[in-house]
Amino acid sequence: MKNKGGAAGDKPGFEDGEGSVVAEKLRKEFDGLVAVDDLDLSIRRGTLYGMIGPNGSGKTTTIKIMVGRLKPTGGRARVLGEDVPIVERVADIGYMPQEMAIYTELTVSENLQLFGELYSMKPGPRAEREEELLSMVDLRERRHSLVSQLSGGMKHRVSLACSMIHDPEVLFLDEPTVGVDPELRVGFWQHFTDLKARGKTVIITTHYMDEAVRCDVVGMMRQGRLIAEGKPKELMERTSTSNLEDAFMEFSWRDAA
Amino acid sequence: MKATRVLAVARKTLRSLKHDKRTVGFLVFMPLFMIAIFGYTFGGSLEDVSVYVVNLDPGVGNASASEAIVAELAASGVLRVEQVIGPEGDPARSVEQALAEVEAGNAWAAIVFEENFTADVLRSVADAGSVPTGVPGAITIHLDASNPNIAQAIMNEVQLTVQGVIVSEYHLLPPMTVSEVRVYGEDAEFIDFFAPGVMGLAAMMVTFMLSIISFVHERSTGTLDRLLTTPVTEGEIVAGYALALGLVGLIQSIVILVTAVALFQVQIEGSPMLVLLIIFVLGAGNQGLGFLLSSNAKNEFQAVQFMPMILFPSILLAGVFWPIEAVPDLLRPVSYFVPLTYAVEGCRSVMIRGWGLGDVWFQLAVLATFAVVMLLLSTYSLKKRR
Numbered sequence: 179m180k181n182k183g184g185a186a187g188d189k190p191g192f193e194d195g196e197g198s199v200v201a202e203k204l205r206k207e208f209d210g211l212v213a214v215d216d217l218d219l220s221i222r223r224g225t226l227y228g229m230i231g232p233n234g235s236g237k238t239t240t241i242k243i244m245v246g247r248l249k250p251t252g253g254r255a256r257v258l259g260e261d262v263p264i265v266e267r268v269a270d271i272g273y274m275p276q277e278m279a280i281y282t283e284l285t286v287s288e289n290l291q292l293f294g295e296l297y298s299m300k301p302g303p304r305a306e307r308e309e310e311l312l313s314m315v316d317l318r319e320r321r322h323s324l325v326s327q328l329s330g331g332m333k334h335r336v337s338l339a340c341s342m343i344h345d346p347e348v349l350f351l352d353e354p355t356v357g358v359d360p361e362l363r364v365g366f367w368q369h370f371t372d373l374k375a376r377g378k379t380v381i382i383t384t385h386y387m388d389e390a391v392r393c394d395v396v397g398m399m400r401q402g403r404l405i406a407e408g409k410p411k412e413l414m415e416r417t418s419t420s421n422l423e424d425a426f427m428e429f430s431w432r433d434a435a
Numbered sequence: 436m437k438a439t440r441v442l443a444v445a446r447k448t449l450r451s452l453k454h455d456k457r458t459v460g461f462l463v464f465m466p467l468f469m470i471a472i473f474g475y476t477f478g479g480s481l482e483d484v485s486v487y488v489v490n491l492d493p494g495v496g497n498a499s500a501s502e503a504i505v506a507e508l509a510a511s512g513v514l515r516v517e518q519v520i521g522p523e524g525d526p527a528r529s530v531e532q533a534l535a536e537v538e539a540g541n542a543w544a545a546i547v548f549e550e551n552f553t554a555d556v557l558r559s560v561a562d563a564g565s566v567p568t569g570v571p572g573a574i575t576i577h578l579d580a581s582n583p584n585i586a587q588a589i590m591n592e593v594q595l596t597v598q599g600v601i602v603s604e605y606h607l608l609p610p611m612t613v614s615e616v617r618v619y620g621e622d623a624e625f626i627d628f629f630a631p632g633v634m635g636l637a638a639m640m641v642t643f644m645l646s647i648i649s650f651v652h653e654r655s656t657g658t659l660d661r662l663l664t665t666p667v668t669e670g671e672i673v674a675g676y677a678l679a680l681g682l683v684g685l686i687q688s689i690v691i692l693v694t695a696v697a698l699f700q701v702q703i704e705g706s707p708m709l710v711l712l713i714i715f716v717l718g719a720g721n722q723g724l725g726f727l728l729s730s731n732a733k734n735e736f737q738a739v740q741f742m743p744m745i746l747f748p749s750i751l752l753a754g755v756f757w758p759i760e761a762v763p764d765l766l767r768p769v770s771y772f773v774p775l776t777y778a779v780e781g782c783r784s785v786m787i788r789g790w791g792l793g794d795v796w797f798q799l800a801v802l803a804t805f806a807v808v809m810l811l812l813s814t815y816s817l818k819k820r821r
Contacts, residue, residue, distance in 0.1 A: 298439060
């Protein structure tokens with residue numbers, strides 16, 4: 179196990195001063211269609227970072243490049259001081275894709291076990307961690323249910339738990355709160371805030387602009403570019419708006435102009 | 436490559452099968468069903484084939500060669516003599532009557548003994564060893580040969596009976612004899628020949644099918660992509676699957692072996708472990724093949740379309756039911772490219788001939804090469820996906 183929950187800065191090849199997640203002129207084209215357009219991004223360690231923007235604004239593509247599932251067409255991306263796709267510290271990142279991407283023909287517990295084993299966790303700590311996460315996603319009673327028998331929201335929660343089983347340094351969550359009821363969503367955000375307090379970096383994409391207010395830093399994306407970035411409060415002040423949704427609309431108009 | 440991660444992938448693959456009760460049933464009962472059906476169908480011999488006899492031969496004195504032959508035919512069990520027509524009545528009408536039954540599909544053959552049959556036989560017997568003074572006794576068989584197996588059986592039965600009667604009634608020994616000494620396959624029956632084939636076929640079918648469908652599923656649901664963001668490597672995923680599906684093939688082979696021995700007394704002269712090793716390697720290779728083809732299928736439905744493409748050449752050309760010597764020259768080179776050929780050959784040699792590892796090393800080496808190449812190509816194709 180590489181991740182000890184300690185400071186990421188101890189690891190070779192990673193300066194704490196540099197962001198945990200960095201993009202320089204990052205570009206991704208699909209058959210001539212530009213999905214990510216010379217994106218510059220720097221997310222510091224211990225940040226709860228929200229990426230907001232409409233469908234097709236490049237959020238998911240950016241994350242897929244960061245976790246090594248897509249090759250950039252141009253530019254550079256670094257995670258934990260390593261060029262993507264990262265190899266050395268791959269066990270220090272966690273990823274929850276937008277699609278369910280868990281084994282529906284296995285039980286909740288078996289899914290968690292599989293991911294734990296892939297991160298070479300020892301049975302003892304893995305079982306402890308499983309308990310912790312099952313409580314967090316409120317699925318303790320359903321641990322022996324096949325995932326295929328769960329509701330959509332529950333499946334999403336299993337998927338979230340799987341991405342966190344190994345307590346990663348950097349967590350990429352692509353729309354983690356879709357289909358999660360409001361009460362539980364509050365619990366999730368509390369958990370993300372706790373992670374941040376422990377020095378973890380959490381990058382979340384979301385459609386729900388209201389919940390992005392809870393992020394330390396929000397990056398607004400449009401057409402593969404970052405059109406605005408800052409603390410939620412600042413963003414609202416800069417646009418003289420009272421919520422992030424209006425702020426986003428204002429930045430979009432300015433960008434289009 | 437880390438063993439714990441390979442095992443994690445293998446365990447998850449087996450577990451997901453285990454939760455699907457119907458699939459478990461399919462995996463166990465499909466081979467059982469296959470061997471039972473094939474065993475009972477091919478294991479039995481032909482019986483009660485309907486024939487009509489037209490005996491135009493009145494005999495000579497009290498002797499009648501035709502009657503002796505007809506009596507033997509009726510007693511054999513292979514043929515069922517529905518009716519003996521003649522020798523009274525108009526010969527042409529009698530033949531017509533019997534032919535009508537064959538044409539109507541009520542009988543497979545009309546066996547006609549010509550009018551002077553016994554007289555011709557007696558003269559030929561008297562002529563034995565000197566210059567013939569006439570024609571030999573003649574039997575004409577009007578056959579419905581639309582089923583070649585039945586046609587063949589009727590011809591064999593009549594010929595064997597005729598030979599028997601010549602020896603028993605006329606005490607004429609043939610001047611030459613051919614005798615058989617079995618080097619391998621003493622007491623071997625047809626089922627002993629094809630049980631190893633069915634075993635290989637079942638293992639290959641199922642590993643290929645499970646592999647191609649699992650991977651199409653993994654790709655379409657995004658789990659494969661997700662796995663690859665963890666420390667698990669492409670090679671470990673492929674190895675984990677090969678291990679799991681190889682085991683599935685193995686379990687099936689055990690089911691088939693046990694059934695074949697219990698129901699049909701199939702012989703296993705050599706080591707059962709060697710047979711299972713051959714099947715495991717075959718299964719691992721087919722897992723790789725299924726994986727490779729899965730990248731060309733967009734969904735499960737398209738995946739299933741690959742099955743006949745792979746299965747038919749294997750069933751027909753790999754020597755499962757008939758030897759590859761029976762495959763036409765044009766297609767025979769293809770047989771040597773079908774991995775199942777080597778598995779069937781290997782299992783057969785171990786089970787019937789009792790050969791050991793030293794004798795089937797070539798077949799095992801071919802299968803191992805197939806497996807290694809398939810698994811490496813699978814790994815490579817996964818790496819390319821990034």
